[in-house]
Every structure is written in C-alpha cells, then in structure tokens.
Amino acid sequence: MDLSSRPAECQEKLSELQKRFDFSEAELVCFELNSGTLSLAKMAAFESFLQVQRDKRVPKKPFLRTDRPLARPLTAGPPFAGDHKRPPSQVTTPINKRTREAAYADDAGTPAPLPMPSHQISVKSSINTGNLEKTSLSQRSEVKLLGPCFWAGEEGHDAYTWMDEAISERAVRRDERLQEWEAIVTATLQRQAEEAVVGTVGVRSQVETILCGRISCEGLEGRLNENSMLLEGSTLAGGAKVQLNVANCQQVAAFPGQIVGVIGQSGMAGSTFHAKEFLPGLPQEAQPLGERSSLHALAVSGPFSKKDVLDFSALESVLAEVASARERPEVLIIFGPLLDSNNTKVAEGEVYLQNTEEPCTFEEVYEELFALLGRHLLPLRQAKPPTEVLIVPALDEVLSFHPLPQPPIDVSMGPFLTRRDSLEQLQRLGVRFLPNPAHLEINGIKVCLTSADLLGPMLPQLVLRPPGKKIQEALRLLLQQRCLLPMVPREPAQVYESRASALDFPAGAPHLCIFPSISGLSATVADDTLFVNPGFLHKSAMAEVWIAPGSASLDERFRVDMKKLEKKES
Structure with a gap:
C-alpha cells in the first residue's frame, strides 16, 4: 500500500504498523472518517483500532478444547456410531452438515469403546450412621411416578400453558x-x-x-x-x-x-x-419403610460447566466412571440445567461447537448434548440389569421456559429441536425424563426429586427459638407444611399457582428427598425422611446414596458418600 501521501512524520510508524497488522487502505479510511485526518498524535489510537480489527478476524475458540484427547468432541459424529480415540497431537477437521446427517441416519452397528475419562472420582466425606457396607447392583429397579400427570394436555403429551395467570x-x-x-x-x-x-x-x-x-x-x-x-x-x-x-x-x-x-x-x-x-404446621409421618426396600443411587446436578466457560468434560467423566464402576448404581439421577442460562458465554451468545467459526443456536447445542448423553448412557442401559437414568429439568435451563412445576425436558423442549435424532435415541434407550419436581416410588421407597434450592431462600428468613440446627429445623418445617416450596412471596418466584399442588407431597412424607442447594453438601434425617444435597458438578460435587434392606429404622439403614471430581494427573 502506498503511504507516501501520508505526513512524513507518520510514515515510519505506519510502515511498522503495516508489517504488524497488514492493514488495508479501507481500514485507514475508516479510521479517518471516525477520528479525522491521521497525524502523529493519533498514531496510538490508530494502533488500538488495528488491534481491535485483527481480534475480530481471529476465529472464536470452541467451547470444548481440541487438545483434550480424553473427551469426545460434541460434533465429532453420530451419537452411537463408531469413532475411535484420536491421539493428542491429531488435528480434527469439521464435519459438514450432509456427512453428519447421514451418520445420524445410520445408527446401526456396535458402538466403539468410549474415551477414558479425564477426571477421577473420590470420596470427600461419608455419612454412615448405620455402618453399612456398599452393595453392588443385583436387580432391576422399579420406578413409578406418583401424583397426577400435570403437564399432559388432551393428547397426553402437550406441555401446559401458564402465561395467562393473573x-x-x-x-x-x-x-x-x-x-x-x-x-x-x-x-x-x-x-x-x-x-x-x-x-x-x-x-x-x-x-x-x-x-x-x-x-x-x-x-x-x-x-x-x-x-x-x-x-x-x-x-x-x-x-x-x-x-x-x-x-x-x-x-x-x-x-x-x-x-x-x-x-x-x-x-x-x-x-x-x-x-x-x-x-408450626401439621406433622406428616412417613409410612414405615419396607424390609425389602433398598436403593443405590448416584445424584449429579448442573450446571456442568463453570460460569465463564462451556466445557462438559466433567459430565463425560462422571458418566464414563459410572459405566466402568464395579458397583454400578441402580439409579442415576441427573439434575439440570444441561445448558445454564446464567453462563456468561450463553448470555453473550458466544456459543461455539467444536471446529466451528460461527456461533451456533441453543437448539444445536442441546442436540449435541443429547448425543453426548446417549453415547455414555448406552453402556448403562445395555448392562444387565440396566441402570435407571432419570433426568430432571431446572429453571435455569435455556430452552425450558415453564415455571415450577416444570414438564419433562422432552415434552417442553422437543418442539424446539429441528433434528430430534439424539433426543429420540435417549427415549429409545429408556432414559426417563421427569417433571420438576418429581414424586416417585423406587423399589418401595418414596422419593422426591427437584432441582430447586429448598434451603437457600429459606435459611436467611428462618426465625428459630431456642437456637438449634437451622438446616435440620428448616427441613422439618418443609415436612410440616407438606410442601417443597411453602415460602410466600414465592422464592424462587417462578411458580405457577394454579398447579402449585404439584409441589405438595402426594402420598405422605417421602422417605428420601434429593435436591441441590447452595447451603452446602449435606445428608440429614428429619422426622424419618432423609434429605440429601449433592451439590453442583461445576463445583466438583456429587452424592451417592445407599438404603439397605432390613427391619431397622431409616437412621440405621442409609449411607451417603459425598464425592468430589478431580482432574487426573497427566
């Protein structure tokens, strides 16, 4: 580019910037239109302008790292088609849309072994009042949904409408x-x-x-x-x-x-x-726990990525560890959000799939996340006996707009997906999408699951005299109010009052209630009900629960291991 027409005192600096930024005449004209004729005093501003322009030309980084060989990239192929591990030094190339759709259309064949996990799970603490021994999976769990199907429409599958409540x-x-x-x-x-x-x-x-x-x-x-x-x-x-x-x-x-x-x-x-x-309320006693009733469950809760990144390697590692464990859980509980609306990348629209330069839609991310789940849940569902997989949505789910009570993800989110292959694969595998909250009976044990924080909003407002253990008293009050979220004004505020009866315990007090909370990892027995807070996976926390058969009370029959997720040393 000819710089001779520029002031003599600027030419040396312009030559230096030309070598560094390789700017064009159009960029120079653009700067002068906004900042006036270029002079020596404006060279620093012009350099900053060129730096910004160059940053805009640099392709955005994918939210899953390409240098990580232990986690399968989201867009690397069909959910169950065979693709082998790549060595760390191999560079992946984008898969065009036609090839990807063809691969999804052909999901026959035996899946290839999954990559080894990049994290390892260890026990952080154990609540073992009954001194129970860990038992391995021996029978298939029976899961029954209690209460009415509040989300079903006339055809039995439509999500309810809620925006017209005055x-x-x-x-x-x-x-x-x-x-x-x-x-x-x-x-x-x-x-x-x-x-x-x-x-x-x-x-x-x-x-x-x-x-x-x-x-x-x-x-x-x-x-x-x-x-x-x-x-x-x-x-x-x-x-x-x-x-x-x-x-x-x-x-x-x-x-x-x-x-x-x-x-x-x-x-x-x-x-x-x-x-x-x-x-303070009306005590509601739980029915005696049957002598043959038993349970082994693992609970993990989203968000699955830290707030400023999108990296689902931690979730992949947990699923891989569960599939390869000698003592597989009878039930795997996954709380949302799968894609957190509070994530800064999501809020700013900076959502990129592997090896793509253009931002993708939230629907595309969910399609790939469902495919990721399908690959890792396939071994669990094909095992004998299979592990029951339960997925509960959350209020912070990007594409789940319903307030509490929330319909299952496949009901509320299914109409938004343009390609439903990965979601339908999960349904064919027998993965159960539950409402939020969900009232269940598993092997004769009444279980309540919700991704809503029951303690976080309640503890600061609790008036207690004489002073005692606030968490235990707060949980006891939930049972006495016979409701998961009895606070008014509502906290969280997103509650549909016309269907708020879904927040009530449908058949007496539950034996087990699992919910993530910012109040800290805990396992507490209050009035013959075991409350478990597994924490959040983005903080490397999860919980594993055992309830053993026998004639003793629940206090003597349960064991809870609070677990943490750590990166493996290279």
Whole structure:
C-alpha cells in the first residue's frame, strides 16, 4: 500500500504498523472518517483500532478444547456410531452438515469403546450412621411416578400453558390453601386447649383464642424476625393482619408464608395477638419403610460447566466412571440445567461447537448434548440389569421456559429441536425424563426429586427459638407444611399457582428427598425422611446414596458418600 501521501512524520510508524497488522487502505479510511485526518498524535489510537480489527478476524475458540484427547468432541459424529480415540497431537477437521446427517441416519452397528475419562472420582466425606457396607447392583429397579400427570394436555403429551395467570388468580389460589388448612389446624389445637375458642384474625376477643393464619413480614424488603412478625388471615377473615407477639412461646420456628396455628389472647386494640402456644404446621409421618426396600443411587446436578466457560468434560467423566464402576448404581439421577442460562458465554451468545467459526443456536447445542448423553448412557442401559437414568429439568435451563412445576425436558423442549435424532435415541434407550419436581416410588421407597434450592431462600428468613440446627429445623418445617416450596412471596418466584399442588407431597412424607442447594453438601434425617444435597458438578460435587434392606429404622439403614471430581494427573 502506498503511504507516501501520508505526513512524513507518520510514515515510519505506519510502515511498522503495516508489517504488524497488514492493514488495508479501507481500514485507514475508516479510521479517518471516525477520528479525522491521521497525524502523529493519533498514531496510538490508530494502533488500538488495528488491534481491535485483527481480534475480530481471529476465529472464536470452541467451547470444548481440541487438545483434550480424553473427551469426545460434541460434533465429532453420530451419537452411537463408531469413532475411535484420536491421539493428542491429531488435528480434527469439521464435519459438514450432509456427512453428519447421514451418520445420524445410520445408527446401526456396535458402538466403539468410549474415551477414558479425564477426571477421577473420590470420596470427600461419608455419612454412615448405620455402618453399612456398599452393595453392588443385583436387580432391576422399579420406578413409578406418583401424583397426577400435570403437564399432559388432551393428547397426553402437550406441555401446559401458564402465561395467562393473573395476579388476582394467584392470590385466590394461595387463599384456597390457607382455608383448607384452617379447619385442620384449629381442630388440632382444640385438642390441646379444650377451653380455648376458635377466633378470627383481626377480631378482638377477651378469652383464650385459637387462630390460624399465614406468617408475613412487616417490612416489604426486610428479613423476618420476632419483632416484625405478622399473622395474616384468609379472605374469610377479610384478609386482616395482626401483629404477632411470640415472646411468651417456648418454641418458635417461623418463615414468611408459613401456615401456623397459635393460642393466646388479643390486645386491647385488637391489632396485636399475644401467643403462648405456636404450632408450626401439621406433622406428616412417613409410612414405615419396607424390609425389602433398598436403593443405590448416584445424584449429579448442573450446571456442568463453570460460569465463564462451556466445557462438559466433567459430565463425560462422571458418566464414563459410572459405566466402568464395579458397583454400578441402580439409579442415576441427573439434575439440570444441561445448558445454564446464567453462563456468561450463553448470555453473550458466544456459543461455539467444536471446529466451528460461527456461533451456533441453543437448539444445536442441546442436540449435541443429547448425543453426548446417549453415547455414555448406552453402556448403562445395555448392562444387565440396566441402570435407571432419570433426568430432571431446572429453571435455569435455556430452552425450558415453564415455571415450577416444570414438564419433562422432552415434552417442553422437543418442539424446539429441528433434528430430534439424539433426543429420540435417549427415549429409545429408556432414559426417563421427569417433571420438576418429581414424586416417585423406587423399589418401595418414596422419593422426591427437584432441582430447586429448598434451603437457600429459606435459611436467611428462618426465625428459630431456642437456637438449634437451622438446616435440620428448616427441613422439618418443609415436612410440616407438606410442601417443597411453602415460602410466600414465592422464592424462587417462578411458580405457577394454579398447579402449585404439584409441589405438595402426594402420598405422605417421602422417605428420601434429593435436591441441590447452595447451603452446602449435606445428608440429614428429619422426622424419618432423609434429605440429601449433592451439590453442583461445576463445583466438583456429587452424592451417592445407599438404603439397605432390613427391619431397622431409616437412621440405621442409609449411607451417603459425598464425592468430589478431580482432574487426573497427566
């Protein structure tokens, strides 16, 4: 390019930049149109401009590394077709669309061995109150879905509609639940205090009174405490609220939205109720665990990549380890999100498949993720007896727009996929896509699964007196409220009130409840129910659960191993 027409003092610097950036006359003209005639004072700005232009020409890096031989690239072929491991030094080439579709159309034949995992699993801690020995898989698990099929439409497979729920309708649904509880709560308290009379929230009374209402916080944005506690009545009481004084109660366990019963007297003005007895809910006992009931389950939860990258090698390693383990679990539980909407790459639209220079759609990523799952779940499903694989969606799933309760992924996401081959492969394998939450019976054990955090929103708002173990008391309150997410205002906020009954325990308290939470890895027994928090795989955490047969109580029959995922040393 001829630089002689430029100022003499700029030519030496321009020659240097020409060698470094190989810029064109068009780029020079573009800079001058935006910044004015080029001069020596503007050379630094021009250099920065050229650096930006060169960065734009550099192809984007794929979200799965090409130098990692231990994890199969997402776009390297059909989900079950034979493709062999590549040595670390081999460079892969893109597969065009026609070749890839042809490979997907022909899924016959025996799959090739999967690559060796790049991570290893070790036990971080063990909760073993019964001193149980680990047992290997001996029989096929029986999995039954409890409760109604709330997502099914007239044809039995359509996801429900939810965007037409008005605020007034949400309030009506919550009030209906409160009214249902009023008669049961007041009858329970009448057996404790026969001389007390049943009153109405907001109505003054000079005698000992029984009230039932919902706990709320006096401040709209503040945290609940003993001094800011209100008792809200149903519409039968005109929706009245009174200040609740619990100073004379020996035990208090409260959170916003909790339906409680209290015994006490109202103040002179009627705006305050002085309680002396506090009923935090209605205990719901679990049915005795059968002597032959047993379970061996592994639970892993998304997100599966760290927040600033998209790399699913950790998930691949877990699936490979499970397939090759001598003690394979009877049940493998995978919580979403598969593709996290909070991931920075997803939020910025910087989603790239292996060896591609153009960003891909979310649908294409899911198609490849389903193919990845299919390759690694095939050995588990073909084993004898096969491992049951359960996949539960999450609110942070990119293409799952439904609030809680959520339909299964194949129901809500299936219409968005242009190529359903990989999803249909999983369905043919017998992988079970569950709603969120899912109430199950596995080998006679009632199990509740949800990807929603039950403890994270509740613990900061929990008022507890006398002080105790907050996590255990919070879990006990869930059982006493007979609901997974009883907080009001809702937390998380994405709850469809018209179908909120799906959050209730359908057949009494469960024996086992598994959910990931930011509150930390834990396995806690509360009122004969085992609650397990497996953590998140992007933080290298998971949990393995055993429940042994026998006549002892659940406390003596379970074992939980908290596991961590570590990269193998090269």
